[in-house]
Amino acid sequence: MKTLLPLLALVLLVGCSSILRTGDRIERGLTPPEAVNYATTKSEGGFSTQLNDNRIGNKIELLAARKTKTDGGYTRVQFDLRNGSYLNQTINVSFEWLAADGTVTESQPNWIVTPLEPGALTTVTATALKAQSAECRLRLISR
């Protein structure tokens, strides 16, 4: 019995991480793969968000968005993101640029994979290539 107890504890410990991983997989499976989330800078400052994947909303926090101009007059933005969950998260980000009238001027043709440890902060930066690109739309998915 004495030897069985540590073994049982070990099985339970191993099982914990398995349960967490399985739960995460089930959650991922239930989330529509098209669920892209958006954060768009505003001309008056700040940003607006459009959350289509509530799962990511509970785990990844968008803390701030800063918009500046480069020496050449091109718009540069920075988004601060934080993994507010207790598990490692991998987020994928991509940028779109909009003119002042809302038309899309530039699109990034790929996703940037960003692994985040629990509590980790990261800043994603993008600089516009075109002078007419005034606002930035951050696209965010969790896998």
Place this chain on the structure above:
Amino acid sequence: MNKLSLLACAVLIVGCGTPATYKDPTGRELVVSLDKVNIQDFATAGSQMLQSMISSPSFSKGAPVLQLGSITNDTADNFDTALLLSKITVPLVNAGRVTLLDNDATANAARATSGSNANVPRAEYVLKGKILEDRSNAGSTRQSSFVFQLTLVEVKRGVAVWTEEKIVTKQGTKNAVGF
């Protein structure tokens, strides 16, 4: 009857394969290979290097004249390095951020026969680079890292004015689809 059952099973197994479909090359459902550079790896490294490059003072104003130098493929995988360069030059040229010199032989011959007296601009910068790889494994887990290095050389002074390195690392036991 037994033979029929076996045949039925074989037909069912063969029928379970996934037929080829078209995928968005910028999407998230692409094949991720452990032993080669995938198309999305070029896009990731290229876009990140482009962002770094346009933040350098050399690209702050105007449209500098750029010439493409050699990009050495020092990996075991055989691919055209234009896959990386196009991710940088296409957005830059289309946005009017650089003047790209074209050394195409046909275009040069056509210009010569046209009697054009227009001066061909001289290159201000040359973009050169290297792609390397590093592989390792632990048990059945394999890891591949592909290192993309680019350097921008100012022709007049012969000095590097911008340089960047991006590493794409992939780990797993087998190739997969998606992130």
